[in-house]
Each structure stands twice: as structure tokens, then as C-alpha cells.
Amino acid sequence: MKELGELVHLFVSAFLFHFAAYMIIPATTDITMEALCPGQDACSLAIYLTGFQQAVTGFGAIIVTPLVGNLSDKYGRKTLLMLPTTITVLPLAILAYNQTREFIYAHYAVKMVAGMFADGCMQCLSLAYVADRVCERRRASAFAMLLGVSTAGFVCGTLLARLLPVSSTFQVATVAAMATATYVRLFLEESNPCLARDDEEINKPLCSTSSSSSSDGESSPRLTVLRKRPSLSEMINLLTSSSTLSRAAVIAFFHSLGENGLHTALLYYLKARFHFSKDQFADLLLIIGIVGTFSQLTLMPFLAPRIDEEKLLTVGLLASCAHVFLYSIAWSYWVPYLAATFVMLSIFVNSCIRSIVSKKVGSSEQGMAQGCITGVSSFASVICPLIFTPLTAWFLSDNAPFHFKGFSIMCAGFATLTALVASVTILTGELTACEGSTRAEEEQNSGPILFSPRNRDDEIK
Numbered sequence: 001m002k003e004l005g006e007l008v009h010l011f012v013s014a015f016l017f018h019f020a021a022y023m024i025i026p027a028t029t030d031i032t033m034e035a036l037c038p039g040q041d042a043c044s045l046a047i048y049l050t051g052f053q054q055a056v057t058g059f060g061a062i063i064v065t066p067l068v069g070n071l072s073d074k075y076g077r078k079t080l081l082m083l084p085t086t087i088t089v090l091p092l093a094i095l096a097y098n099q100t101r102e103f104i105y106a107h108y109a110v111k112m113v114a115g116m117f118a119d120g121c122m123q124c125l126s127l128a129y130v131a132d133r134v135c136e137r138r139r140a141s142a143f144a145m146l147l148g149v150s151t152a153g154f155v156c157g158t159l160l161a162r163l164l165p166v167s168s169t170f171q172v173a174t175v176a177a178m179a180t181a182t183y184v185r186l187f188l189e190e191s192n193p194c195l196a197r198d199d200e201e202i203n204k205p206l207c208s209t210s211s212s213s214s215s216d217g218e219s220s221p222r223l224t225v226l227r228k229r230p231s232l233s234e235m236i237n238l239l240t241s242s243s244t245l246s247r248a249a250v251i252a253f254f255h256s257l258g259e260n261g262l263h264t265a266l267l268y269y270l271k272a273r274f275h276f277s278k279d280q281f282a283d284l285l286l287i288i289g290i291v292g293t294f295s296q297l298t299l300m301p302f303l304a305p306r307i308d309e310e311k312l313l314t315v316g317l318l319a320s321c322a323h324v325f326l327y328s329i330a331w332s333y334w335v336p337y338l339a340a341t342f343v344m345l346s347i348f349v350n351s352c353i354r355s356i357v358s359k360k361v362g363s364s365e366q367g368m369a370q371g372c373i374t375g376v377s378s379f380a381s382v383i384c385p386l387i388f389t390p391l392t393a394w395f396l397s398d399n400a401p402f403h404f405k406g407f408s409i410m411c412a413g414f415a416t417l418t419a420l421v422a423s424v425t426i427l428t429g430e431l432t433a434c435e436g437s438t439r440a441e442e443e444q445n446s447g448p449i450l451f452s453p454r455n456r457d458d459e460i461k
Contacts, residue, residue: 007142009188010129011149013180017085017122018153020092020176022289026158026281027166028095029267035101044393047268051389053108053115054264058381060116065378068121069128069371076190077129077367084122085181087114092177096170120374126150128366131358140304140355147351148296155289162282242360245369247425248353249376254419255317255349256380261412262324264384265392272396273405274333287340292347300348309352310423316348317420324413328406349419388412 032050037043072080091111094103126146134142157176161169270276270284303312323342330336354370361369391408394400404410 007130007133007146009183010126011146013081013085013184013188014122014126014146014150015153015156016176016180016183017088018150019157020173020180021088021119021157022154022285023157023161023173023176024092024095024170026161026279026285027169029271029281030277031095031099031166032104033271035099035104043268044397047264047393047396048389049108051264051385053112054260055382055385056112057115057119058378058384060113061120061378062375062382064116065120065124065374066368066371068117069124069367069369069374072125072128072367073365077125077132078184078188078190080121080367081125081129081184081188082181084118084125085177085184088118088122089174089177089181090114092170092174096174099166099170120371120378123150124370124374125367127354127358127370131366131370136359137305139358140309140351141301143351143354143358144296144300144304144348147347148293148300151289151292151296151347155286155293158282158285158289162279162286245357245360247422248357249373250422251313251317251419252353252373252376253380254415254422255320255353256377257384258320258324258412258414258416258419260381260384261388261415262327262409264388265408265412266327268392268396269327269405269409270336273330274336276333284336284340287337288343291341292343295344295347296351299344300351304355309355312348313352313356314420314423316346316352317416317423319343319345320349320416321413321420324409324416328410328413330406 029046032046033040033043036045036049068080068083091107091114094107094110097103127143130142130146131139157173160172164172267276267281270281274280276284300312319342323339323346326339326342327336330339353373357369357373358366388408388411391411395405395407400407
């Protein structure tokens, strides 16, 4: 409880940040289509513009997020958190001033740049902050609470967007974003007071527990604290230093590809399929947010100490597959609301992946490790628009090869299914590593075992 009490200011910052960022989502779809394709239920230009912005932002985040995460290992989480919380004000302020066609284009242009430093970096730095303050055995629950508070911000922002007129929505979001940066500057404390010490002290793990690295037989890789911009080879070296980290990166990639594919298509699909408006978008997002918040703040902290993160990850991915596939075959306007309830389990995925990664690195590598996983997810967000934007526009148009408006969403479901299959390999790898440790002990006590397979991570050690 004391550890969680130290995170209150971070939770408030995360709440305000996501409150401002997500408040504008229901209104943005409507004003974009109204400005670019007035009076139409389907707008290929709006879909392509959104996809292009997502691709450029994702490409930039691949480079920026690991860099910012690594710099936070050296200069502190609070210092670097000022970057995403400040820069996110700019695109909101543009639409707060005006929502005409020219300002819509300006908003997307600024958002491309701001998103590189805002979305992924805020999550990466917040997770690293939690890892600095919380011991490994409580980390999965703490990650879930952080993501739950972020989702609560999403819920409150969406609810307020449901009640406010469009013009006021962007003005309130801008004020909330400015309040976030101010709060971080005034109240958030630095998470790691050891940043000024020498490398030997920094490389010591925050919490020494008997199970810190023995849960799967792997040792946590220890990298030298970097004094410069991390190179691609250094990031690859970190992700390949452990088979669990490698598998987590694969899962993060395909899960992000599926999630981004769903988000790219969903609102435009619902607009074309069931004529959803801003209020109905807000209602759907509210269901997703409320269910997700409840799950992260109550269900996940209850299950995490009792069930391994690897098993919860598989359960979450299974629910995520059902969630996406049900959207794609929706036969009535109420089906998307039913599909949204699967978020109760699918929301486990992110916190489980982050917790698994966090336990495989030292305290001075949390920013770098979380930044690398965020970079992998950002790479998926670059590829996603190249695949799903033209696919969505094609199947929502009159020139579709066959009548299946949810086809692009179903393809996103197959990406999530690939992540589910990959998650099973983590469970298999965990069992194999434990068996390998048992064989090593038997070999030490009773002599060598002929033709016994060796674990890849034992070779690294």
C-alpha cells in the first residue's frame, strides 16, 4: 500500500493526460467527415488522412520512444514526462480555435509530430516510473492500476464529450492538457533518486527477491547505462537477450497490429454500417472505458498475485480475438455494444506484457526496455495504415469486390489471433526453462545427462 501511495501523483497525471487526449475522439470523426465530405456517411479522404497521420506518427515513435525512455534512465522520469504532457497541448489548441477544413489539416499535421513524442512516450515513461517504485511481485498489479486510471481518464473524457457541444469539447480538452503539464511540473516527484550515482550502483536491481529471475530459469540481462542515443543494434540486443523478451516483442507487435487495425476501421465502419453519430460513438467508447477501468482496478489486481502473467496474457488475447471478430460480423446496431464487453478480459494484455518485460531487466534499464516494446508497437502502427486504410476504404465503398463491410476488421482479428498463438509459446518456454533448471540440478548431483537439450538463455549466460 505504501508503494501505491507513492504513485498517487503519477496516477493523477495519467488520468488528466488521457482525459484530455480521449475527450476529442468522438467529435473528431464527425468534424473531420463534415469538413472533408459534408453530408456523407462514408469518406475515403478522411480514412486516408487518419491512416497517413497514424503511419507517420508510428514511424517517428519507433525512433523517439526508445530514445526518450533511455534518456529517462539517465536524467529521470519526471524531466522527460514534461515532454509528452506539454507537446500534446498543441494539436488540441488548433481545433479549440476553429474546426474548418484548413484547421482540420493543420490539426492532423501538428498531431503527426506531437504524437511521436506524446502517446508512446507517456505510456513508456509512466510504466518505467512504476517499475522504479514497485517491487517485482507487485508490479503486475501496479501496472494494471496505472492503465486502469488511464482508462478512467478515457471514460470521464468520453462522458464529458457526450454532454458537451463539439466546439466546447476541444476547448475543455486543451485546458485539461495544460493542467496536466502544470501538475507534473509542480507535484510529481522523481522516481529514482539514484540517477546521479555511479553505474555500479545504478545497475543494482531495485528489489532483491528469491523469485526475481527464477520464474522461468532466465537471468535478467544487464546492459551498460547508455550515454548516447540508443542504436538499432542495441535495442535488438536487449530484445534478443532473453527468449521471453523476444516472444513478448512478437506478441506486442501482432497485438498492436490487430488493435490499430480495429481502431483504424471501427468508427468509419460503424458510421457506414449503422449510421452511428458522435453520441453513439461516445456511448460505445463509454462501455469500453467503464468495463476496462473496472477490470484494471479490481479484477486484474485480484488475479495477478494468484495467476501467472503468462496465463493471464493468453486469456486476454483470447478475449481480444472474440472482441474483434464479433465487431466484424455485427448484424445489428446492438452487437458492437456486446462486443465491447469483452474488453473486461482483453485489457489484461498490455499490463501483462509490460510486467513480463519489466521483470527481465534491471532498474536502470526500465525506460529503455519499455521504450523498445513501445517502439515495436509503434512499428506495427506504421504498417497498419498501409494495410487497413485502403482495405477499409475499399470495402466501405461501392466498388468492394464483395459485400462485407467488416472485412478489414476481420483481418485485424487474424493479427490478434497470431499474437494469441505466440503467447502459447511463452507458456511452453516457461515450462521448458523450469525443466532445464531441474535437469541442471540433477546433472550437478548425479552426473551429466546425455543428449539433453539446452535452453537458449543458458547459452547466453
